[in-house]
Structures are given as structure tokens and as C-alpha cells.
Amino acid sequence: MENYRRQLSRFLVGKTAQSIIAEWPKRLNCPAEVASPAIAGSPIESIERRGKSLAIGFERAPDTFRVLYIHLMLGGRISISREAQPAPVTLTLQDGLRVNFHVGLGRLDFLSPGALRQRWAHLGVEPLSPTYNGDRLQSAYSHSSRPIKTCLMDQKVVAGIGNVYSDEICYDVGLYPGQPASSLTDFQWQRLGAVLPTVLEKAVDAGGVGPPIYEGDQVTGGFRAQLAVHYQEGKACGNGGIVVKGPIGGRTAYWCSDCQPT
Template identity: 35%
Template sequence: MPELPEMETYKTWLASLIGGRTITNAMIQREKSINIPAGKFMKAVTNQKIQSISRRAKYLIFQLENGSCLLLHLMLGGWMFFGKEEDKPDRTIQIQLSFGDRHLFFIGLRLGYLHLLTPEAVQAAFEKIGPEPLDPHFTLAAFQQRMQQRRGILKTVLTNQEVLAGIGNRYSDEMLWHAQLRPDQKAGHLDNQQLARLYESIRFILHKGIEQGGYMEHPLHVGDGKTGRYQMYVHGRENEPCPRCSSPIRKEEISSHKTYFCPRCQY
């Protein structure tokens, strides 16, 4: 599932590709991926200019000229491609937004969606989402207080969107490895030094993920040389040597998540 770095990468790319441009047509191949009848959706978005694109947690918000918003959550398996008809991937397209002879294709939206909402409805959808971990106002002290109030294990707490926004299964493994903390220990038992280490690791991993275009294997457009350059330290690397101590990376299921960590240098 795309996490904060992937959605931030999409936001940056799309702002340059379609920001300020007008949607000339829309096609809906899977009506379950939208929240209103297809005909009504297409009529509402056609001839609307994309005023801005922003991100909150794992969502993208496309602000339209008429004041309404398109709220995107890619969920598991969702991705996008922007380009001409002849360049699109040989995959089933659930939604297509056209900008003249180029199109934004939404792919793999079996669980994901693109909903047309009012700004108020968008804000309501974000009511229970926690703070953005890279927000300059989200200080170490605020992080420590937030974590000390939690009784769950670190893996579960980090991926809880009500605690912190945008962190999922993959990057939580990376952060805990970088901070040298086991994923199965209690969040509320960490001392201030451990929490400070985790806070810095969260920010380091997210910044690195964004700088390297996240982990997504599919390019957003022809010639896209940035998307997907992030290489995981531990996630998905079972039995490979730990980059820090060379011990084999272990995979365990923790809170229904496949979790990767080093049993030697994470403690």
C-alpha cells in the first residue's frame, strides 16, 4: 500500500503535470471506485480546473475550481499513470481523467477510491487522523507525550493512523530498524532517549523515502526516473544480512502484519 513518501511523490509530480489544467473528460470503468453515480460524477468534474493538489496522511486531495474536491486513497494495490493513450500500461483502468490528449489513469482500485466531496466532507474524513510526522510543529515533546499514552506494541502504534499520519507496514519496519528498537515491545515502556531516537528515525526515513521517490515499482509517466528509487533496509529482506550487523533479517507476523527486523541489533 502506498504510504506517506509515495503519496508525497505523487503529489509533487501531479502538481507539475496537471496543476492548473482543466479536466476535459472523465471515464468510469468501475463505479464502486467512486461515491456517486458515474454520469453525475463525470458531469461534475468535466471542464473543472485542478486548482491545487495536497496530501494528508495517505490521501491526495484535488481541489477543483468550483470548490469541490476529489479525495483519493489508493489502498492496497492502487497506483496511477499519466500519459497518452498509447503509453498507458496494459492493465485494467478503473478511472480515467483526461487533460486533452493526456490522461491520468487510476489502476488497481479494487479497494481504493476517488470520491467527489465538499471541503467540509473532506475535513470530516480527516477528523480522527493523527498529526503529520514531518510537520514542523510536531515536536519531540509532542511525540513523546503521544507515544507514552499508548499501551500497544510499537509496530501497531506506528501504523495506527489515529496516532501518526501516513506510516504503514513497510516504513514502520524501516523506522524501527533505524532506531534499533524491536517492533514487538510496548510503546509506553520506552524511555525518553529511546523515544528521541525513534522520533529522529521516523523523520529520517520519511525524508529519505520522499527524496528517493518512495518504493513504488510503477513509474508515473514515461521518462519518470525518480519514482521507486527507495531501497528498503529490512522490509521484504528475510534472511538477507542486516545492513548494520550482518545478522539474518527475520520475518514474523505481528498484529496481522508481515514484519521484518534484525533480532540482534534491534532491542
């Protein structure tokens, strides 16, 4: 999502909104006919991200339409185009650009800035922010019997880690993702706290793992080529082991049978 924030900021901030189109009305929290006049003519002032959600700020919209909150959920994506594309919800700009929200199971909500802050209040710290402190993971989860992968994806202590990055982080630490959090040693907790932001930083710098956002997008998805274990079933890991996959905490996890002993 950080890649989306960067790319959308580049294309959208300073542009003027024209309308919102909801092919799937249930994916938007209000009728598009009501929202469109509220945002029409407003400059887009910001694209913010917290955890795995985004918020587009409309500078001159009425309070309850000031922010468009976007949570894509599993399989969702965003594309930018000049031509109309089939999408559940589309934001159009006065210069003809279209932002297509292929939300899947996710949704978009027009909110006031106050409501957005409330929605984000329960999220944990951003791993790439100065307030990140790796020790918090141990204090929060050292008594949890849940798999460490599930704890990493929990969003309440550290925000923004999904299925792909939790696997990559566990690999870098040499931790089996299904290992109960309560069984980690002090050393493993320290390694985990230190490795976590470095994996995410590499991923963000490389463009994340998502599909291209616009035609000719050479940035988005660049981290796919660097994935050590996720999507790599049957391949050799860099250290000679073979990557396997299996269900952990209701998600498909990938790990190296050698480097991450169960």
C-alpha cells in the first residue's frame, strides 16, 4: 500500500476531482450521486496511508466528504487510466484521468477527518516510522500461543504487514512462521524486531509486490523478483533448502524447510 500511496501522490495531488462512479454501489458507503457533487471541483490535497488502508483528501469538500477511505482487502488493486475500465468504483479527475478501485471484498468510505482518525486509532505503529520499537512485539505477544506469522499480521502492535511480508520477515529471521509466539527466544524476538523494518523498507523501495498500476508502470511489483519464499514453492532458497507452503492461521504460508525448521 505504501507503493500505492507514493504512486497515487505523484499522479493525483494538486489535481481537481470531477466525480465518483460506483458500478457496484455496495462498495461505497453513500450513493455516488450524492458524493459526486460534494467532491466535484475540489483539489486533491493529500494521499495518506496507515497500515493497509489509504485516504484521499479533498481540500474543498464538505466535512463528511473530505476523505475517501480505501481498504482493498485480499486480491484488490488500484489502476490509473485515461480510458474507462470496468471497476466497482472509479474516481474521475477533471483532466480526464480515472482512478479505478478494483476493491474485491474491500470497500471505500467517504469520511470526515475526525472519523478517519477514529478508524485509524486502533492500528499499531508504522514499522518505517521513527516511533517504531521492535521490543513491542515481544511484550505484546510473548505469551501468545498463536503462530508468529498471525501475530505479525495482527495490525494492532505493528501495522501494515500482510501475508507476503510476514513470510519474508520470518524467513529473514530463520523462524518457522507457524511457531507459537510464546516459544520464541529473547534472541529471536530481538532479531525479529530488527529485521522487520528492513524487509519492509527493501520491499517499498523496490515497488512492492502488486500488479502494475498504469500502462508502462515499471516500478510497481519490483519486489516480486526479490521474494525469498512467498510464491516460491518448490524452488531452492538462497541457502540450499527447498521452499514449501502450507496453511498457517487460515492463510497460505511459505517457508524454507531447511532454514526455518518446524
